[in-house]
Amino acid sequence: MILKKLKPMPKDFLWGASTSAYQVEGANLTHGKGPSVQDIKKVPEGTSELDVCADFYHHYKEDIALMAEMGFKTFRFSVAWSRILPEGTGAVNQEGIDFYNNVIDECLKYNIEPLVTMFHFDLPAALEKKGGWSRRESVDEFVNFAKILYENYGDRVKYWLTINEQNVLTLNGEVIGTCDLKGVDNKYKKLYQENHHMLLAQAKAMALCHEMVPGGKIGPAPNISLVYPASCKPKDVLAAQNLNAIRNWLYLDMAVFGRYNNLVWAFLEEHDATPVIEDGDMDIMASAHPDFIGFNYYSTATVEWNDGTEPAGRGDQQISGDEPGVFKAYPNPNLLRTEFGWEIDPDGFRATMREIYSRYHLPMIVTENGLGAYDKLTEDGKVHDQYRIEYLRKHIEQIKLACSEGVEMMGYCPWSAIDLVSTHEGVVKRYGFIYVNRDEFDLKDLARYKKDSFYWYKKVIETNGEDL
Numbered sequence: 001m002i003l004k005k006l007k008p009m010p011k012d013f014l015w016g017a018s019t020s021a022y023q024v025e026g027a028n029l030t031h032g033k034g035p036s037v038q039d040i041k042k043v044p045e046g047t048s049e050l051d052v053c054a055d056f057y058h059h060y061k062e063d064i065a066l067m068a069e070m071g072f073k074t075f076r077f078s079v080a081w082s083r084i085l086p087e088g089t090g091a092v093n094q095e096g097i098d099f100y101n102n103v104i105d106e107c108l109k110y111n112i113e114p115l116v117t118m119f120h121f122d123l124p125a126a127l128e129k130k131g132g133w134s135r136r137e138s139v140d141e142f143v144n145f146a147k148i149l150y151e152n153y154g155d156r157v158k159y160w161l162t163i164n165e166q167n168v169l170t171l172n173g174e175v176i177g178t179c180d181l182k183g184v185d186n187k188y189k190k191l192y193q194e195n196h197h198m199l200l201a202q203a204k205a206m207a208l209c210h211e212m213v214p215g216g217k218i219g220p221a222p223n224i225s226l227v228y229p230a231s232c233k234p235k236d237v238l239a240a241q242n243l244n245a246i247r248n249w250l251y252l253d254m255a256v257f258g259r260y261n262n263l264v265w266a267f268l269e270e271h272d273a274t275p276v277i278e279d280g281d282m283d284i285m286a287s288a289h290p291d292f293i294g295f296n297y298y299s300t301a302t303v304e305w306n307d308g309t310e311p312a313g314r315g316d317q318q319i320s321g322d323e324p325g326v327f328k329a330y331p332n333p334n335l336l337r338t339e340f341g342w343e344i345d346p347d348g349f350r351a352t353m354r355e356i357y358s359r360y361h362l363p364m365i366v367t368e369n370g371l372g373a374y375d376k377l378t379e380d381g382k383v384h385d386q387y388r389i390e391y392l393r394k395h396i397e398q399i400k401l402a403c404s405e406g407v408e409m410m411g412y413c414p415w416s417a418i419d420l421v422s423t424h425e426g427v428v429k430r431y432g433f434i435y436v437n438r439d440e441f442d443l444k445d446l447a448r449y450k451k452d453s454f455y456w457y458k459k460v461i462e463t464n465g466e467d468l
């Protein structure tokens with residue numbers, strides 16, 4: 001459909017951007033914080049440790065002031081579970097509670113609505129040592145953490161996100177450093193049992209939010225990429241349906257309807273990997289409801305039929321692996337790629353928004369979208385990131401089109417507000433509107449510089465998306 005008359009963006013649209021605790025804060029083992037799985041993982045060769053990152057822990061006032069200067073209506077950040085509870089359960093670290101109190105208050109000072117992700121890839125290492133999400137106890141541990149967050153911040157935080165990219169945790173945990181499958185007999189059995197516990201924890205945390213936070217709104221934050229068939233061959237269409245179910249719909253069907261997607265269930269039966277479901281679990285899942293859907297979007301995925309004769313192949317958050325007998329990744333010849341090999345597909349963004357809305361009919365907020373690039377700071381302190389502006393402009397155009405087509409969009413939070421450490425590709429893969437002056441190993445002065453995209457995004461927000 002080509003629309004000639006676009007509707008204006010909703011008046012209270014939440015323009016902002018995102019970060020996550022372990023990628024931005026630094027101070028990873030100080031101020032009472034316990035280690036998380038990210039702090040004990042083997043750092044990929046050639047990339048820095050997570051001890052400093054962008055040093056947001058010490059720069060948050062300056063950084064939030066810059067976000068306010070851009071006109072942010074919201075700021076999505078995550079709380080490091082092991083900063084609040086160094087052991088994952090038990091004693092609370094008051095300094096951690098105070099830090100996020102300060103961040104929240106600083107946002108509110110500028111009328112920036114905090115959008116808090118409860119868990120973004122950084123399970124406390126103490127819990128991981130006991131078996132992490134594979135244990136049934138993990139459900140209560142997460143709910144206990146959620147309760148502490150609601151008690152301490154629920155008076156000021158209205159918008160909550162449960163688990164960042166649970167689908168990536170399940171499908172690509174080894175790439176982002178959250179799991180180790182060496183020596184595991186049936187990886188599906190392990191991963192989907194953990195996944196079941198996370199789903200249950202999410203359902204309970206959503207219900208608790210509604211009980212404890214007056215006017216609180218909560219939703220999931222999976223990474224959703226609509227999957228295209230590589231051709232109109234019927235078998236390619238089946239492969240695309242398979243990956244759509246495994247990568248996307250399992251997570252949203254469960255969050256919204258409280259039921260397992262049938263294709264995924266059949267896949268798990270086939271692999272002797274159905275999770276143990278205790279009495280009452282499915283009632284809990286069915287009775288909890290999100291108020292909105294948060295989702296991260298970087299690109300679509302394309303797959304072809306896989307007859308099962310080739311071995312499995314690994315991907316990352318955006319590059320699909322191969323699953324024998326289920327799907328096979330197919331590089332889409334119609335799309336350009338970022339310097340880091342991720343496909344760029346703004347039209348696919350609209351297709352993804354349309355599809356999610358037609359399945360679930362809930363308002364949506366984009367919790368991540370953006371371009372990782374090797375930005376360069378010029379001698380006069382500028383960063384000319386026209387490529388990022390182009391990327392974001394094309395994606396925002398699609399939000400405007402989707403809104404005009406009746407899709408309910410609440411907000412847009414690109415990745416990332418400020419430069420931070422990538423999940424597995426170091427500091428050199430930058431996403432921010434604000435440049436942080438450091439290299440992979442040379443911390444320099446960590447000074448902040450406004451990139452060209454900073455000024456551009458400020459204008460976009462000022463005009464509520466009219467002037468792109």
Ligand code: BG6
Binds near residue numbers: 168
């Ligand atoms: C998402 C994550 O997968 O993509 C972020 O939620 C991550 O934590 C972002 O940083 C970009 O990925 P990467 O691998 O380029 O850092």
